[in-house]
Amino acid sequence: MLKPISFLLVLATAAFAQDSAKEEAQVWNLEKAYWDYVKADDLEKYRALWHEDFLGWPFVSSAPLRKDHITDWITSNTSKGVRLQSYSIQQLAIHVTGDVAINHYRIEATRAASDDSKVRTDVLRITHTWVRAHDTWQILGGISAPVNDKGQ
Numbered sequence: 001m002l003k004p005i006s007f008l009l010v011l012a013t014a015a016f017a018q019d020s021a022k023e024e025a026q027v028w029n030l031e032k033a034y035w036d037y038v039k040a041d042d043l044e045k046y047r048a049l050w051h052e053d054f055l056g057w058p059f060v061s062s063a064p065l066r067k068d069h070i071t072d073w074i075t076s077n078t079s080k081g082v083r084l085q086s087y088s089i090q091q092l093a094i095h096v097t098g099d100v101a102i103n104h105y106r107i108e109a110t111r112a113a114s115d116d117s118k119v120r121t122d123v124l125r126i127t128h129t130w131v132r133a134h135d136t137w138q139i140l141g142g143i144s145a146p147v148n149d150k151g152q
Helices: 001-041 044-050 072-078
Strands: 050-055 082-097 100-111 117-132 136-146
Touching: 001 044, 001 082, 001 100, 001 117, 001 136, 044 050, 044 072, 072 082
Parallel strands: 050 136
Antiparallel strands: 082 100, 100 117, 117 136
C-alpha cells in the first residue's frame, strides 16, 4: 500500500516542479519583454506590465514611486535624444510561490544619443516582485541599484 502512495507523491512533486518551472519561465520572459519595450520606446506595452498598486524604488529616484511615474526615466532620456541601444540580462534567482514571483537579475544597459556622440553603459541589480493578476503576471514592486566595482 505504501508503494502506490509514494509513487503518487513523487508524481505530484514532479508535476508541481514542472508547473513552477513553467511559471518562472513566464515571468522571466515578461522581464525580457520589459527591456524590449524600453528599447522600442513602447510605453503602452511597458505600462501594461505594471500592477495598478505598484510601489517601487528605482535607483534614479530619491524616493519610492507609484505606477504613474514608471515611465519618467524613459521619457527623461528620450526627451534628450538618448535611447536604450543594447542590453544583456543575467538571471540570478527567481522563485514563484502561488500568485507571487520574486525575480533578481543583473542588467548591463548601453544608452546612446541619436548621433552616438554620448554612450553610457550602466550595470544594475534589479529585483521585481510580480503578482498574478488578470490572467497574467504584473510587477507589484521593485528596487534597483547600481552594481559596484566588485560586481555587487
